[in-house]
Amino acid sequence: MNHYAGVTTTELRQLEYFIAVAEELHFGRAAKRLGLTQPPLSQQIRQLEDELGVRLLDRTNRKVRLTDAGRAYVAEIRQVLARLQAATETARQAASGAIGKLVVGFVGSATYDWLPPVIRRYQDVCPGVELILREMPTPAQMEALLSGTIDVGVLRTPAAHPDLHVRSIRRDECVVVLPVGSVLAKQDGVYMSDLRDEPLVLVARSIWPGLYDSVVTLCRAAGFGPTIRLEVTEVQTAVGLVAAGMGVSILPKATQNVHARDVRYVSIKGQAPVVELGLAWRREDDSSVVQRFLEIAQD
Template identity: 35%
Template sequence: MNFKQMTYFIAVAEELHFGRAAERLDMAQPPLSRQIKQIEEELEAVLFNRGRSAISLTQAGEKLLERSRAILALLDDTKLEMRRLGQGAEGRLRIGFVGSSTYGILPNIVKAFRAAYPAINLSLQPLNNAQLRQQLVARMIDVAVARPALNDAEFAVKHLVKEDLILALPDTLDTGTREIADLRRLETHNLILYPEYPRPSYADTVINACTDAGFPVPKRVFTMDLQTALSLVAIGEGVCVVPSSVGSAPRNGIKFLRIEPEIARTSLSVNYRIDEQGVHVQNFIKVAQNVAREAR
């Protein structure tokens, strides 16, 4: 019994008249009668009580009518759901992101995406670059917000914003009214770096930038992520070089100074698989780029 036969049966069951059902279906009565007979033979059940002047549903016919209506309704719902998924109106999007992006434009990107596509379920996972690459390859996430980018021949990269590097230091350090950091005066402080592994990573970006600026970073303390690094700064364990957006949010125990001359810049990007065909990913990229343009 196929879907077309189901519509034939429903028409006869609702009209309880083969002639009216055939007219409703825009077909001749004899083929319709043959289709109903074929259904009964296939199901091995009589569906209609056939009288001289009227027909009625048998118990099997009543049950089949109930099930057929439910099946066709589910089919219609499925078609609508697939259409909405294809148009990007609903579904799921899995986003991986580096922790420092939450201080920058990522929250605004997420807000803008939710406003434009409220029926999309978002899954947000904080990961380092190595984890982002691994999960994007394995298709465990759909897009990756990385710093600065994920280098892989299978990935497409859209750069969003560039930021200066600034210095986070304990607010117990006496810097007077200065708003600019002199790296040469920090040789007696630990430089807190993250992540500890895998390498190379953002930690190496900072080390190389400091070395190129003539500051060899003699005292290094490694930790796993930005949040832990900031906590260590707050308790006076050392100082940390962070993207400028991190300094936009006040944090107890920490003050931020600009670094001059500029030692380096860092960027934020959104990365996705080249073979990604999902409309949700493409919509997210467009929203991210629009938000980034407005932030410049």
């Protein structure tokens, strides 16, 4: 027997008993269908009629028929039960995170490998959720999370705030992006010290502070201060400017999935900059939709 939120078991039982009798027009068949004996079924129908103050059925020794009130009542009850069933299913889906709305912020570089399969898997599992994606740099995601503009951030760590959970989900070593015509591009790998005389095209610190600081720190550890020729806001822009001969860049290995002519990705020998991708969400947010996305994203 189905159970619906907001209706007591007794009330629901009486309604379902009445529908069975109304459809069978025979107490014996209705009782068999319900798995009951006839006397308690007759008692429940009498009780329902007493509560309503109307006669729903005409009974004789030979047959049962609906009164006008009974016909009107059964038509309404079918609609009520259908709506209750739909409401109960909706509540259960919402509790499991299967329906609702989810706004996810993401850094563009997450789309090179990690994010697309996660989004596909999430949409397969939760097709009833309205998923909204917004590309934004890590600092903007932190602000959007705190203001409630987005629900989950896919961002670059380190990033921290006392009101947010931030969890690292993967680490990527960086490579050097070189113009194909450069001497270094012909090598199987380069050391950071090999970049001493190379102008750098970096993603701006305001956009990706972790990568920027790591590159500067490792250059200084290699014995030189980096010459930063250009700072850009997009990874694709950095690759394009390297192709144009404006310098070299240091970017995550996953960037190799971005097709660009006239550049070569070369591994870094020795210590290379490492970047992390993380998930962030509000500490007080116990939304089932958010928790379901986090489960799938970390599976």
